[in-house]
Amino acid sequence: MAVMVVDPFEKFWLEYDNWYDEHPNIYRSELWAVELASRGVPRPWVEIGVGSGRFAAPLGVDVGLDPSERLLELASRRGVKVVKGFAESTPFPDGSFGGVFVIITICFLDEPLKALREARRILKPEGRLVVGFIPRDSPWGTFYSRLKERGHKFYSHARFYSLSELTGMLELSGFETELLVSTLRNPPGSPEVLEPPVLGLAPGASFLVVRARAAR
Numbered sequence: 001m002a003v004m005v006v007d008p009f010e011k012f013w014l015e016y017d018n019w020y021d022e023h024p025n026i027y028r029s030e031l032w033a034v035e036l037a038s039r040g041v042p043r044p045w046v047e048i049g050v051g052s053g054r055f056a057a058p059l060g061v062d063v064g065l066d067p068s069e070r071l072l073e074l075a076s077r078r079g080v081k082v083v084k085g086f087a088e089s090t091p092f093p094d095g096s097f098g099g100v101f102v103i104i105t106i107c108f109l110d111e112p113l114k115a116l117r118e119a120r121r122i123l124k125p126e127g128r129l130v131v132g133f134i135p136r137d138s139p140w141g142t143f144y145s146r147l148k149e150r151g152h153k154f155y156s157h158a159r160f161y162s163l164s165e166l167t168g169m170l171e172l173s174g175f176e177t178e179l180l181v182s183t184l185r186n187p188p189g190s191p192e193v194l195e196p197p198v199l200g201l202a203p204g205a206s207f208l209v210v211r212a213r214a215a216r
Contacts, residue, residue: 031054032197175213
């Protein structure tokens with residue numbers, strides 16, 4: 001069964017987690033955008049691909065799922081209730097959560113459609129899915145794609161999507177988009193500053209958050 005990428009995060013877990021301390025303004029800009037998109041989303045919340053809990057902990061996410069034991073240990077230390085598992089086949093009953101968060105993780109899934117359908121399954125009828133991702137055709141998406149081509153330890157395993165590709169997958173999974181938030185308008189190589197999120201699609205934005213609900 002194809003599953004979430006695990007090995008590089010198990011091996012380079014500390015380097016992965018340290019990135020957030022080394023780039024605090026990029027991290028805080030992304031977190032701010034996710035927080036804006038999460039407003040009004042009913043509880044409880046789960047983050048699929050919780051990693052080390054860098055988003056789940058400050059957002060107050062109730063449960064974090066990830067296949068990496070190393071990263072789950074860090075998330076647990078940050079106060080997140082953790083569960084080991086895969087996005088494509090979660091251990092949760094139908095309709096368990098009011099909010100399902102998938103932050104960055106979508107680019108590391110071998111079967112994103114299967115994972116999104118699984119997210120649909122575990123959502124309550126009134127629930128919301130929140131997906132944060134780096135568009136392939138954005139400045140940072142282009143930068144990371146080049147790192148992928150060079151065999152980067154993390155991004156060599158990634159697959160980046162355009163906004164239209166992501167919304168297409170959401171539709172195929174039974175969702176409809178209701179909100180879009182943008183940030184990271186400063187390109188790679190420019191000063192890393194804290195950027196307030198913008199509602200809608202901002203030109204040049206390299207981090208987008210899509211909030212979706214079950215299609216009517």
